[in-house]
Amino acid sequence: MKQEKAVVVFSGGQDSTTCLFWAKENFAEVETVTFQYGQRHALETEIASAISEALGVRHHLLDMSLLGQLAPNALTRGDIEIKQEEGALPTTFVDGRNLLFLSFAAVLAKQVGAKHIVTGVCETDFSGYPDCRDVFVKSLNVTLNLAMDYPFVIDTPLMWLNKAQTWELADRLGAFEFVRDRTLTCYNGIPAAGCGECPACRLRANGLATYLRESGREDVR
Numbered sequence: 001m002k003q004e005k006a007v008v009v010f011s012g013g014q015d016s017t018t019c020l021f022w023a024k025e026n027f028a029e030v031e032t033v034t035f036q037y038g039q040r041h042a043l044e045t046e047i048a049s050a051i052s053e054a055l056g057v058r059h060h061l062l063d064m065s066l067l068g069q070l071a072p073n074a075l076t077r078g079d080i081e082i083k084q085e086e087g088a089l090p091t092t093f094v095d096g097r098n099l100l101f102l103s104f105a106a107v108l109a110k111q112v113g114a115k116h117i118v119t120g121v122c123e124t125d126f127s128g129y130p131d132c133r134d135v136f137v138k139s140l141n142v143t144l145n146l147a148m149d150y151p152f153v154i155d156t157p158l159m160w161l162n163k164a165q166t167w168e169l170a171d172r173l174g175a176f177e178f179v180r181d182r183t184l185t186c187y188n189g190i191p192a193a194g195c196g197e198c199p200a201c202r203l204r205a206n207g208l209a210t211y212l213r214e215s216g217r218e219d220v221r
């Protein structure tokens with residue numbers, strides 16, 4: 001894959017930053033694309049830009065603010081609380097969000113001459129998003145190739161990893177400290193370890209604790 005070019009769907013969070021390091025390891029040329037859709041925190045796009053710059057990759061910002069019109073939800077509207085009922089989709093859910101993101105990423109990828117689209121979707125910590133499942137990604141891959149008559153490959157390096165294994169992958173890529181210190185996962189817009197209270201922070205912290213415990217990795221903090 002070394003001669004090939006990839007576009008990474010990039011939010012500046014733990015998962016997509018790990019994917020960015022993975023892509024840099026596996027492809028000759030890498031670019032990132034971030035979708036703006038009324039994120040509560042403009043900081044999210046600032047961090048995505050800063051990380052792209054730090055890693056020397058070209059960063060594209062695409063305006064997807066129409067998502068807010070289509071699906072008012074906890075990410076796009078400050079007045080809706082982020083919560084997840086047992087067995088229900090989280091209130092952050094936007095129907096078809098990943099379908100749309102990957103489709104737009106594909107249009108961009110073809111324009112910049114990239115065959116690979118890298119996304120951090122994951123079926124293991126499955127939070128109920130049907131368009132993050134492996135079967136969906138494979139189906140969309142076929143559809144995109146037919147739609148644009150182009151040999152896209154959608155790469156999902158995190159698909160079967162849990163959060164602890166995602167930390168392990170970051171570590172293997174030499175990106176452990178970078179991911180820990182520079183990314184933003186928190187729904188409350190606090191970088192690195194975040195607020196510690198929201199579902200995203202809890203998932204991240206649990207995965208990190210598990211990885212540190214199971215790997216015996218020295219942790220000076």
Ligand SMILES: [Zn+2]
Pocket residue numbers: 185186187188189194195196197198199200201202
């Ligand atoms: Zn948080």
